[in-house]
Amino acid sequence: MRLLLVEDDLCTAHNIATAAENHGYLCDVATTTSEAMELLRHADYQVAILDHYLQGETSLFLASHLRLRHPETKIITITGAALFANGYGMERLGTYFLMRKPFQSSDLVAIVNYLRETSDLCLPQGDDTGGSVALGG
Numbered sequence: 001m002r003l004l005l006v007e008d009d010l011c012t013a014h015n016i017a018t019a020a021e022n023h024g025y026l027c028d029v030a031t032t033t034s035e036a037m038e039l040l041r042h043a044d045y046q047v048a049i050l051d052h053y054l055q056g057e058t059s060l061f062l063a064s065h066l067r068l069r070h071p072e073t074k075i076i077t078i079t080g081a082a083l084f085a086n087g088y089g090m091e092r093l094g095t096y097f098l099m100r101k102p103f104q105s106s107d108l109v110a111i112v113n114y115l116r117e118t119s120d121l122c123l124p125q126g127d128d129t130g131g132s133v134a135l136g137g
Contacts, residue, residue: 003027006029016105017029032054049075
């Protein structure tokens with residue numbers, strides 16, 4: 001399974017990519033939306049992990065692009081924002097999970113495993129008290 005990770009914090013990106021690769025996933029890393037768009041021109045991804053805030057912009061454009069051009073790609077959005085007003089709008093763009101930083105890379109890998117193993121992606125609704133929220137698909 002191939003993952004696209006879009007994260008502008010290099011330390012966070014390294015930790016997530018290393019954890020994913022240690023679990024047998026191929027993980028391509030982009031630090032900007034434009035880098036991610038270039039990677040999407042050359043490869044298909046089963047899961048995209050998108051940092052919501054990327055160097056002064058959000059990943060909403062990228063999520064929208066994925067829904068239109070790569071509808072089979074499952075999206076996980078990660079964010080360090082304490083308040084995330086657009087969280088429920090992400091559901092319309094196909095985000096399956098919203099994770100708040102900081103989190104354990106192993107928790108993110110567990111979500112990727114879940115998405116890989118689940119053929120019916122009608123996910124249960126989560127509450128807003130934990131580190132991750134299942135948004136559905």
